[in-house]
């Protein structure tokens with residue numbers, strides 16, 4: 001995989017390193033915080049591999065390959081939330097978190113080292129919610145936003161008023177909670193928490209980049225949250241007749257039918273499973289006979 005390079009965009013003391021493709025996967029938009037006492041690089045993407053800025057330390061929002069691809073260029077300490085630390089320290093743990101079938105797991109592991117140039121970081125440091133990176137005249141505080149992964153975290157950068165929310169990415173695709181280590185309800189709580197933060201800028205890792213103003217942000221966050229409701233509605237109407245989880249996976253509720261990738265079935269199944277579990281719990285869907293679900 002070739003790298004695309006990046007261009008700097010300034011927001012106060014924060015520089016967004018905008019990937020040349022706009023930040024679509026496998027690339028992303030990294031952040032560089034320059035304080036009077038140090039420099040923190042956030043989510044070093046694949047776009048940084050050939051032209052890396054200098055930084056004293058690195059913070060990675062969660063253990064996914066696109067957020068770690070550029071980390072190899074930095075010798076300084078690498079921080080991640082403690083819940084995602086094992087996956088950064090050991091690539092087998094990272095790949096296992098996807099919950100893919102055995103054959104796909106092997107090709108995924110090979111792609112992480114060949115295309116994303118990932119290397120295990122046994123030296124990585126775990127940080128808890130509320131951990132504060134003191135950069136002198138500014139600071140970045142870890143905000144635990146689990147759901148996408150168990151340790152997924154943002155950063156609140158002050159006094160600039162910049163909330164970085166990583167893969168709560170505000171895209172039309174909607175929230176992604178399709179890994180073994182993901183949680184639909186955790187993601188919903190994290191979206192709610194983001195909606196309570198008052199900041200000037202809200203930064204995402206992928207295509208949407210930075211949104212300015214709390215009003216604009218909350219509108220986009222609400223539209224993003226609604227994708228979860230639409231998945232519930234589509235699933236409920238598909239279950240007008242009794243169906244199995246395999247039927248639901250084949251019908252697709254996350255990816256469009258033309259999307260072909262080795263992880264699609266696993267993600268559809270993990271996503272549907274979480275929606276079904278909740279709809280059954282709420283009494284909107286019933287398990288007619290073992291493994292066959294129908295809307296009530």
Ligand SMILES: [Zn+2]
Nearest residue numbers: 062064148167
């Ligand atoms: Zn991710």
